[in-house]
Amino acid sequence: MTRFDDHQLTAEVIRSFDKTRNPRLKSILTELVTSLHDFVRKTDLSFEEWNYAIDYLTRTGQACTATRQEFILLSDVLGVSMLVDAVNHRERDGATQTTVLGPFYVGEHRPTPHGSDISTGVDGEPMFVRSRITDLDGKALAGAVIDVWHADDDGFYDSQKPSYGKQGPSLRARFIADHDGRFSFRTILPRSYPIPTDGPVGELIGATGRHPMRPAHVHFLVQAQGYEPLITHVFLEGDPYLTSDAVFGVKDELVSRVERHDEPLMADGERASGPWHVMTYDFQMKPGTGVVPQPLLSAAE
Amino acid sequence: MTRFDDHQLTAEVIRSFDKTRNPRLKSILTELVTSLHDFVRKTDLSFEEWNYAIDYLTRTGQACTATRQEFILLSDVLGVSMLVDAVNHRERDGATQTTVLGPFYVGEHRPTPHGSDISTGVDGEPMFVRSRITDLDGKALAGAVIDVWHADDDGFYDSQKPSYGKQGPSLRARFIADHDGRFSFRTILPRSYPIPTDGPVGELIGATGRHPMRPAHVHFLVQAQGYEPLITHVFLEGDPYLTSDAVFGVKDELVSRVERHDEPLMADGERASGPWHVMTYDFQMKPGTGVVPQPLLSAAE
Numbered sequence: 001m002t003r004f005d006d007h008q009l010t011a012e013v014i015r016s017f018d019k020t021r022n023p024r025l026k027s028i029l030t031e032l033v034t035s036l037h038d039f040v041r042k043t044d045l046s047f048e049e050w051n052y053a054i055d056y057l058t059r060t061g062q063a064c065t066a067t068r069q070e071f072i073l074l075s076d077v078l079g080v081s082m083l084v085d086a087v088n089h090r091e092r093d094g095a096t097q098t099t100v101l102g103p104f105y106v107g108e109h110r111p112t113p114h115g116s117d118i119s120t121g122v123d124g125e126p127m128f129v130r131s132r133i134t135d136l137d138g139k140a141l142a143g144a145v146i147d148v149w150h151a152d153d154d155g156f157y158d159s160q161k162p163s164y165g166k167q168g169p170s171l172r173a174r175f176i177a178d179h180d181g182r183f184s185f186r187t188i189l190p191r192s193y194p195i196p197t198d199g200p201v202g203e204l205i206g207a208t209g210r211h212p213m214r215p216a217h218v219h220f221l222v223q224a225q226g227y228e229p230l231i232t233h234v235f236l237e238g239d240p241y242l243t244s245d246a247v248f249g250v251k252d253e254l255v256s257r258v259e260r261h262d263e264p265l266m267a268d269g270e271r272a273s274g275p276w277h278v279m280t281y282d283f284q285m286k287p288g289t290g291v292v293p294q295p296l297l298s299a300a301e
Numbered sequence: 302m303t304r305f306d307d308h309q310l311t312a313e314v315i316r317s318f319d320k321t322r323n324p325r326l327k328s329i330l331t332e333l334v335t336s337l338h339d340f341v342r343k344t345d346l347s348f349e350e351w352n353y354a355i356d357y358l359t360r361t362g363q364a365c366t367a368t369r370q371e372f373i374l375l376s377d378v379l380g381v382s383m384l385v386d387a388v389n390h391r392e393r394d395g396a397t398q399t400t401v402l403g404p405f406y407v408g409e410h411r412p413t414p415h416g417s418d419i420s421t422g423v424d425g426e427p428m429f430v431r432s433r434i435t436d437l438d439g440k441a442l443a444g445a446v447i448d449v450w451h452a453d454d455d456g457f458y459d460s461q462k463p464s465y466g467k468q469g470p471s472l473r474a475r476f477i478a479d480h481d482g483r484f485s486f487r488t489i490l491p492r493s494y495p496i497p498t499d500g501p502v503g504e505l506i507g508a509t510g511r512h513p514m515r516p517a518h519v520h521f522l523v524q525a526q527g528y529e530p531l532i533t534h535v536f537l538e539g540d541p542y543l544t545s546d547a548v549f550g551v552k553d554e555l556v557s558r559v560e561r562h563d564e565p566l567m568a569d570g571e572r573a574s575g576p577w578h579v580m581t582y583d584f585q586m587k588p589g590t591g592v593v594p595q596p597l598l599s600a601a602e
Contacts (some may be wrong), residue, residue, distance in 0.1 A: 006387040012549060013380035019510030029509065031344050033379055039336045040384045043329050054372045061362010061372075062414075071355045078334055079314035083341045084351045086307040208330065217403030248313060280378045 010037040028052040056200055063199040067159055069103045073201045076100060076247035077210075081300035085231075094136050099249045101231050102219065103280070104149060115184040115268065122190025123169055124153045127258065127277040128267040133181040133222060135285055140181030147174050148185070150217065155193025169276040177224075186268060189258070189277050190216040192241045205246070212246050215239035220283065228288025234281045254259035256281045306457025311338040317484060319570040320482045357501055368460055374502045377401060377548035378511075386532075395437050396587035401519065402532050402552045405450060405458040413474040416569065418487040424452045425489025428559065428578040429568040434523060439542055441482030444523035445586070448475050449486070451518065458493025478525075481531055490559070490578050491517040493542045506547070513547050516540035521584065535582045558583045567594040 013033050020026035039045075045053075063070040075081045081100045089098045112118065119126075133144040149172040151157050158170040175183040194212040196203055205212050212253075217233040235242060235250055237257045242250050259278045266276045314334050321327035344507045345349075376382045382401045388398045413419065420427075434445040450473040452458050459471040476484040488534040494514040498506055506513050518534040536543060536551055538558045543551050560579045562568075 006384055007385060008530060009384055009549060011378055016545075017509050020508065021510065022508065025508060028344050028346075028350065031340055035336050035340045035343075036379060036381055037384055039332055040381060041388060042336075043332050044388050045329075045385055047385060047389060049329065050376070054370070054376065057372050058362050058365045058370070062365070063357050064359045064363070069359070071358050075351070075355065079310055080341060081335055081351070083307055083338055084348060086310060087342060087345050088348060138422070164436055175482055207321065207323065207326060208318050209322065218434055244317075245538065248310060258494055289600070 006037075006041065009035065018195075020232070056203075059253065060200045064207045067164075068196070068199075070199050070201060072103045073195060073199075074204070076102075076249075077201055077204065078196070081246045082169040083249045084201050093286055094284060095228070096230055096232060096283045097251045097253045098231055099233050099251060099254060100247060101221075102247075102249075104151075104159055105147070105219065105221065106159045106172075107147070107175055109147075111187070112177065114178065114184050115186065116173065118148070118169075118173045119171055119186065119188045120168075122152050122188060124191075125275055125277060126186060126272070127189045127279055128184065128186050129218070129279045129281075130184045131182070131280070132282045133177045133183075133196045133224065133285060134282065135227070140177070140179070141227070141285060142177055142181060144177040144181065144222055144227075145174065145221075146177065146183055146223075148172070148187075149219045150187070150190045153188065153191055155191065187218075190218055190236065192216045192239055195246050204261070210246065211241075213241045213244070214246055215241035215250060217249075218279070222283050222285065224285055226287060227285040230283060230285060232283075234279065234295050236279075264266060305406070307342065311335065314338070321383050321469075333365065357504075361501045362488065368465070369500075371500050371502060373404045374496060374500075375505070377550075378496070378502055378505065379550045383549045393536070394587055395585060396529070397531055397533060397584045398552045398554045399532055400552060400555060401548060402522075403550075404462055405452075405549075406448070406520065407460045407473075408448070410448075410475055410497075413479050413486070415476065415479065416487065417474065417484050418489065419449070419470075419474045420472055421469075423453050423489060425492075426576055426578060427487060427567060427573070428490045428580055429485065429487050430519070430580045430582075431485045432482075432483065432581070433583045434478045434525065434586060435583065436528070436588070441478075442478070442525045442528070442586060443478055443480045443482060445478040445482065445523055445528075446475060447484055447550065448520075448522040449473070449488075450520045451491045452491065452494050453588075454492055456492065460496065460501075488519075491519055493517045493540055496547050511547065512542075514542045514545070515547055516542035516551060518550075519580070523584050523586065525586055526587040527588060531584060531586060533584075535580065537580075555590045 007224045015031050016030050017026050022208055060070045060074055084118045087101055133141045135141060149157065154173055158164055158172055171187060175185065177183050180218065192213050192215050195214060197212045216239050219233065220232050222230040233254055235247060238256050242255060256279055261276050264272055267278060268274045315331050318327050318330050361371045361375055383477055384400055386401055424431060434442045436442060450458065453472055459465055459473055472488060474486065476486065478484050493514050493516050496515060498513045517537045517540050521533050521535065523531040534550060534555055536554050536556045562577050565573055567573045570577060
């Protein structure tokens with residue numbers, strides 16, 4: 001470096017990557033530095049602001065624990081996670097739409113019998129889920145593996161609770177599709193809930209006057225040999241937060257009408273103590289390698 | 302959010318900042334999201350790469366301690382710190398050039414007598430520093446406050462050592478300019494040294510085939526009432542790393558010829574046991590508010 005204007009500095013930094021062995025890393029770093037430097041120039045970033053950014057990123061890293069990923073949450077609320085999903089799924093060809101994995105997939109890989117109630121010990125209005133896995137032509141994908149997980153009435157996933165690991169899974173299960181591609185289970189009606197706001201992401205949500213709510217949803221991860229793994233949610237029609245999801249995860253095609261029932265006998269023959277619900281949603285799988293990106297699921301077993 | 306292409310997603314995220322009370326924050330976040338989203342689109346970032354980035358940022362945050370700031374180091378090696386310096390000092394008007402503060406300023410605010418040896422107990426070749434502080438017209442700035450700090454022969458600052466805080470400062474002092482704007486001290490000749498490479502930044506340096514070295518330098522922070530604080534280094538002419546500083550901090554104007562002497566009596570009359578050196582470098586101050594940005598120096602007392 002010698003006498004420079006700030007564009008020469010950018011060129012110098014990019015030149016410092018000349019010996020990078022991995023060409024993809026070199027191209028990503030070049031784009032990153034171009035982008036970061038343009039950002040600093042366009043905003044004329046002050047020392048105080050730079051210092052705030054350093055401190056903010058540091059606190060975000062330090063808020064991460066074995067059961068909390070604040071950087072994923074930051075990526076989520078800035079729409080980056082959803083954008084990464086979008087650029088990796090540009091052509092759906094009629095397959096079910098994808099959305100973010102979220103930070104709460106922890107893998108519960110023991111297959112559960114169809115019709116099981118996965119909400120044991122959790123309060124809420126009963127909901128029966130009926131689903132079918134097919135290819136793009138409607139052919140049943142027998143043996144497809146379906147992981148489901150969702151939050152309880154207070155907005156917590158079982159992995160966030162102190163009891164996690166000490167008792168069986170709750171609102172989390174794996175099913176194997178039958179010969180006709182079908183599976184079904186009983187759970188509770190999910191509710192909209194806030195993302196955690198006691199860390200740096202909450203600070204951002206507060207400073208921008210945004211609300212922290214996510215509309216009610218159930219997560220699905222569907223895998224079948226010879227098909228692209230499907231990571232998605234099914235949202236509940238009528239939720240007030242469908243148009244303002246804190247993590248920008250909603251797509252129209254993923255919103256499902258959940259039927260409310262008031263009959264005294266529920267779908268499984270049990271006596272109802274109040275209203276109960278039925279969600280019916282089918283998934284169309286796209287041909288692909290059938291392998292879930294492993295690092296993505298590093299929290300899994 | 303409803304059916305969207307990925308540009309609609311970006312617009313949606315920017316719209317989520319509509320209620321931000323601080324207009325500067327709103328404008329910075331808008332630029333940040335535009336920039337981040339463009340980066341993801343241009344690189345077609347994969348899930349694995351996004352996941353690596355999340356993990357890298359998390360580890361960078363978790364590498365930070367009371368005496369180590371890995372995010373500042375990351376900002377440094379990507380040229381961002383130097384660029385923030387550049388955009389905040391576009392017009393020098395003949396004043397001394399600035400450079401990065403670096404992560405090792407910790408504030409040692411007890412004035413030291415002129416001529417003092419600040420290298421007590423540290424091995425190295427003696428170096429005598431003579432300097433003068435003036436305004437842009439050459440008028441002496443009596444009473445200017447000068448903080449100096451530099452690394453030892455092994456490349457460590459005193460704040461990095463286990464003994465820090467238990468004994469007096471080492472290679473770190475504050476001087477007050479005399480009636481003619483002058484001050485002087487004795488120290489050791491600084492050497493080039495590597496930035497810390499045992500963390501995520503070292504991983505980046507390794508993957509890009511860069512070296513981690515910084516050319517030898519002494520840090521100066523000069524403050525005078527009615528003048529813009531001056532944060533800079535003086536580098537040593539002839540250093541092999543002047544053109545490839547790991548943090549891009551070198552400017553031609555900051556490189557000083559340090560005279561080598563082999564006379565048996567040194568500048569302070571003491572008997573020499575080997576070669577000794579003289580650095581002469583004067584500083585020109587620019588009119589300004591005279592206040593060092595406080596958050597920048599939050600590590601200081």
